[in-house]
Amino acid sequence: MYEDIRNNKIKTGVIIAIFLLVITLIVYYVCMAFDLGELSIVIAMVFAIATSWASYYYSDKIVLSVNRAHPADQEQYEKLNNILDGLMVASGLEHRPRLYVVDDPQPNAFATGRNPENSVICVTTGLLDKMDYYELEGVVAHELSHIKNYDIRLSAVVSVMVGFIVILADTVSRALFWGGGRDNNEKGGNPILMLIGLICLILAPIFGQLMQLALSRRREYLADASAVELTRNPDGLISALQKLDSDPNELRTANNATAYMYIVSPFKAKDGKKRKTSLFSTHPSIDDRIEAIRNLK
Numbered sequence: 001m002y003e004d005i006r007n008n009k010i011k012t013g014v015i016i017a018i019f020l021l022v023i024t025l026i027v028y029y030v031c032m033a034f035d036l037g038e039l040s041i042v043i044a045m046v047f048a049i050a051t052s053w054a055s056y057y058y059s060d061k062i063v064l065s066v067n068r069a070h071p072a073d074q075e076q077y078e079k080l081n082n083i084l085d086g087l088m089v090a091s092g093l094e095h096r097p098r099l100y101v102v103d104d105p106q107p108n109a110f111a112t113g114r115n116p117e118n119s120v121i122c123v124t125t126g127l128l129d130k131m132d133y134y135e136l137e138g139v140v141a142h143e144l145s146h147i148k149n150y151d152i153r154l155s156a157v158v159s160v161m162v163g164f165i166v167i168l169a170d171t172v173s174r175a176l177f178w179g180g181g182r183d184n185n186e187k188g189g190n191p192i193l194m195l196i197g198l199i200c201l202i203l204a205p206i207f208g209q210l211m212q213l214a215l216s217r218r219r220e221y222l223a224d225a226s227a228v229e230l231t232r233n234p235d236g237l238i239s240a241l242q243k244l245d246s247d248p249n250e251l252r253t254a255n256n257a258t259a260y261m262y263i264v265s266p267f268k269a270k271d272g273k274k275r276k277t278s279l280f281s282t283h284p285s286i287d288d289r290i291e292a293i294r295n296l297k
Contacts, residue, residue: 015158022165023051033113059112060120063261067253069122080128084121087144090230097121097147106249107131111143111152121148126249131240132257138227138237139244145226151219155261164209206277217284220263221292233292241293245280245286 074081080099088096093116100122107127113119121143131139136265210262228234244264254266265283284292 002100002143015154019165020049023047026165035055043139057259060118062119063110063112063258064122065257067102067122069100069102070124072101072211077101079133080123080136080140081141083133084144087137087230091144091148093144093148094117097144099123101125101128102251102253104249104251105129106254106266107244107249108251108262108264108266109139109143109248110145110263112160112261113147115150115153116147119148124251126247130243130247134233135240136233136245137231138233138240139263141227141230142223142237145223145230146219149219149221149222149226155219158251160164220289222255224289224293225296228293228296234296236289238293241286241290 010188016072072080073224082099084096084099095117097111097116097119098121099111100120102122102124104128105257106124107130109121109123109127111119111121121140127136127139137152146155159176224237227237231237241264248268250268251262251266259266260283
């Protein structure tokens with residue numbers, strides 16, 4: 001488990017470095033395409049560093065804002081707060097995550113933040129309404145495990161960065177399509193860098209998806225195992241996962257950039273069938289997760 005935590009920290013640094021490179025190349029191409037002069041590479045690097053810094057330090061606020069979450073008041077959400085307080089003793093974490101709630105009928109939850117000292121656990125009202133005490137405890141323990149294992153830093157940074165890359169690529173593509181920029185033969189930039197920048201621009205949405213899938217489904221297995229370790233009650237988490245899987249509602253505030261952050265996918269299969277684990281799945285299937293939990297007994 002400690003090796004997994006260390007690997008998560010390394011992955012965060014690697015992904016930020018890749019993001020910096022891709023954004024720098026895209027912005028360099030844009031600067032040259034719109035004839036912004038010899039300072040194009042400097043502008044690109046400053047822009048990439050600034051967006052990376054903002055993604056790292058404000059990712060939790062951005063994610064909470066997108067999901068229209070509000071703080072979980074101690075009196076109004078007493079059971080939720082009491083469960084977290086009990087789990088904090090077992091977790092050994094020094095800093096208590098902030099609790100937030102999203103008004104939505106789908107039962108779901110996620111954790112976010114750049115580190116355990118600046119972390120958030122967010123649940124939906126559907127989760128609070130449909131889970132009994134031990135099921136809710138299992139879900140909160142799962143999210144607390146993501147915090148303890150430093151999964152939140154990795155997922156929050158990637159979520160914001162991927163969303164930014166896709167928006168940038170879409171905006172620039174539209175601008176170039178409608179006639180912006182100079183003719184290719186007049187460009188004075190480095191042709192190799194411009195070609196790479198153009199490729200990054202075209203492939204940015206695919207690149208973003210691959211970055212998200214780089215967050216291994218093993219993170220969910222690890223968080224499930226850690227949750228059972230905290231609660232000593234695998235049946236509570238198993239029952240919660242079964243309820244989460246069978247609920248027909250879709251999360252209204254969910255989007256593809258943040259879908260993998262949740263304890264289960266916020267999207268439902270259109271044909272009503274159970275999802276199976278595939279190469280492009282953001283989560284392992286519920287059946288696979290339940291089997292893994294039962295093997296822990």
